[in-house]
Amino acid sequence: MVKDALHRRIAEAIRSDILAGRLQPGDPAPSEHELAEKYETTRNTVRKGLALLKSEGLLVSGQGRRSMVRPRPNVRMLSTGANHRAHRDAGMSNFNAEAEKQGHRPEQRLLQVGEVPAPSEVAERLGIPAGETVIVRRRVFLVDDEPMQLCDGYYRLSLAEGTPLAEPRRIRGGAHGVIESPTGTVRRRIVQFVEDLELRMPTGPEADSLHVPTGVPVARVLRTAYDSAGEAVEVLDSIIPGDRYAFRYVIDVP
């Protein structure tokens, strides 16, 4: 019978050790040799069992090193829509505030600033035709030198051209400061965010650049910012590893 496959039983035994706490995060798993002997089978079969656990995110392994129970990451960010403004009024992004609160050193690294044709999902949200030229700012957020998320910001050309948004430099006070700063006589104000989340496994390049271990999913988050006129002024396209983030949303019912 399929469900009683030996490699599944091996996986199940170790899984229950982990879930019951008999094996703690960071503990070494039994070696493949030991398991092969214990279950009177070959290393190949043992490896299939361990592969299952890796794909579930319970084990991590590496050439030459003993496999171990996946350690909890030392930082866990809380991504919350609830308090954007509070932080920003203090001149700080949500990301930085959360990291520093936990006693870590946040960093935002700018990968690219330039003009690109708008991807369809972005164009849709910005209310422009797909393929129209937009400004993109690609960044990676890090904590203690470990990458935490990829974050691409998209802006309409008419809004960003000639502003710091189009410059390949970090922006003091953040992108929202620029958007809300008065241009001529108008003063924009961001009053609403809409976040669309999708769950999936990371692509190869994503897993590489974010150091996502096997068996850890990511969220793809598209966040659109609207001003008081109902106009979309920014679309953020983020890839967020599931082992380093928890999400919290507060919904007020009218």
Place this chain on the structure above:
Amino acid sequence: MVKDALHRRIAEAIRSDILAGRLQPGDPAPSEHELAEKYETTRNTVRKGLALLKSEGLLVSGQGRRSMVRPRPNVRMLSTGANHRAHRDAGMSNFNAEAEKQGHRPEQRLLQVGEVPAPSEVAERLGIPAGETVIVRRRVFLVDDEPMQLCDGYYRLSLAEGTPLAEPRRIRGGAHGVIESPTGTVRRRIVQFVEDLELRMPTGPEADSLHVPTGVPVARVLRTAYDSAGEAVEVLDSIIPGDRYAFRYVIDVP
């Protein structure tokens, strides 16, 4: 070199066929035999490559059947905090409304209603000591007879005892109707939800009961409902497969 492993190259070739659209969802993948011949290797190595793609959620397979590119699920729910009340005032849950809008047949199946000790995460949110007895209502939501999510509702004993919440029957108008119905002279009103999301791979039992294919992550959502007095009146603990749901949250900035 590790990255050039043959099974990885095989996976990469097929992956790019899928991502480029040369292989469409539902299309059969090449058979293991064919691939072994093409790459002049053994079936075992081919299988390692295909296993990679399965763990990424790109392929599905089954004994005796040809592997195929994972078809998009025929229903995709939009889980949104934005319009709970609108639907409920129409006497319909968010879930049912969304499914019917897409022309499908929703169903909520009650698995269990009973008293249990409150899990710590639930107790925390309900503002009671962990382990205190609470009422739980375990349900599975289905669309067209396919399971879509697991959803356990927890209620304080003092609130649920003697009400339909403690009865093993479906509740006309939903649980919120009961919570908001007047008891004595007070009339509760739910005014806020707080949703905590976590991303991970499904456990074995979860994958089984939700028919989650390999390589598809789940969200674990804890939703707490508060009344106008700031009291937590319900905690919902849901497991939601990533291939059948998209999440949308609207955040208003004061």
Place this chain on the structure above:
DNA sequence: GAGTGGTCTAGACCACGAC
């Protein structure tokens, strides 16, 4: 250098689906 995990070969038998 000893031990570990990563890769691969060359077979075998089984369970299941489609024809």
Place this chain on the structure above:
DNA sequence: TCGTGGTCTAGACCACTCG
């Protein structure tokens, strides 16, 4: 019945880490 994928054996060599 035939082809498919699922499981397993019994070896081998390599790359890497650690003491």
